Amino acid sequence: MKTIVINASPRRKWNTAQIMKEAAKGAESAGADVEYIDLYKLDLHGCMSCLICKKEGQERCKCYWKDDLSPLIEKILDADTLLIGSPIYFNEPTSHYRALLERLIFCILSYDGFGSYFEGKVNVGLFFTMNAPEDYYETMMEEYLKSSNHVFNMLNGEVRIYPVFNTLQVSDYSKYAMGGFDEDAKKLNHEKQFPVDLKTAFKIGAELSK
Numbered sequence: 001m002k003t004i005v006i007n008a009s010p011r012r013k014w015n016t017a018q019i020m021k022e023a024a025k026g027a028e029s030a031g032a033d034v035e036y037i038d039l040y041k042l043d044l045h046g047c048m049s050c051l052i053c054k055k056e057g058q059e060r061c062k063c064y065w066k067d068d069l070s071p072l073i074e075k076i077l078d079a080d081t082l083l084i085g086s087p088i089y090f091n092e093p094t095s096h097y098r099a100l101l102e103r104l105i106f107c108i109l110s111y112d113g114f115g116s117y118f119e120g121k122v123n124v125g126l127f128f129t130m131n132a133p134e135d136y137y138e139t140m141m142e143e144y145l146k147s148s149n150h151v152f153n154m155l156n157g158e159v160r161i162y163p164v165f166n167t168l169q170v171s172d173y174s175k176y177a178m179g180g181f182d183e184d185a186k187k188l189n190h191e192k193q194f195p196v197d198l199k200t201a202f203k204i205g206a207e208l209s210k
Helices: 016-031 069-078 095-108 134-148 150-157 183-192 193-208
Strands: 004-008 035-037 082-087 122-129 156-164
Touching: 004 016, 004 069, 004 193, 016 035, 016 082, 016 122, 016 193, 069 134, 082 095, 082 183, 082 193, 095 122, 095 150, 122 150, 122 193, 134 150, 134 156, 183 193
Parallel strands: 004 035, 004 082, 082 122, 122 156
Antiparallel strands: none
């Protein structure tokens, strides 16, 4: 079993990265061969609409744009499990997350029948970390994130979404103009809830990598 774990946050040591490292440990515990990737280290773009992947006679399920993302897409399509984590910015995952989604899904999408060219199976776990509390997520974001990420079903595997709420954005709020947040409440949630989120990430990583 091969599991690709992607941190789609520009921060390589904070909430999203910690969640993804636990998911990676979970995958390893299930016996998977794990590769961990910080997406923001790569030189990449969103879909450039070159349409080479749609030309007659071209190999399907391949992105032809020459940057660091195309080889990663090949690895994902050769894997058994894909685990991606992203912080939420203005109710959306990061731009790098979106670039990956665009190019991965577009190159497997058939414009003849609007199904998937992909004949393999890749289980997908999506982890979204956010400042928002749970009630805001349920009201404003949950259905949108489900609908905007349903395209991962084109990889023919199980797709799970796990949200991580009310995260600690910085270790010391006094250094920043962040007066709208209750630092004590944030730290309490980080102390009580974040360890639960880490354990859940481990569990999901293991379950999807079996």
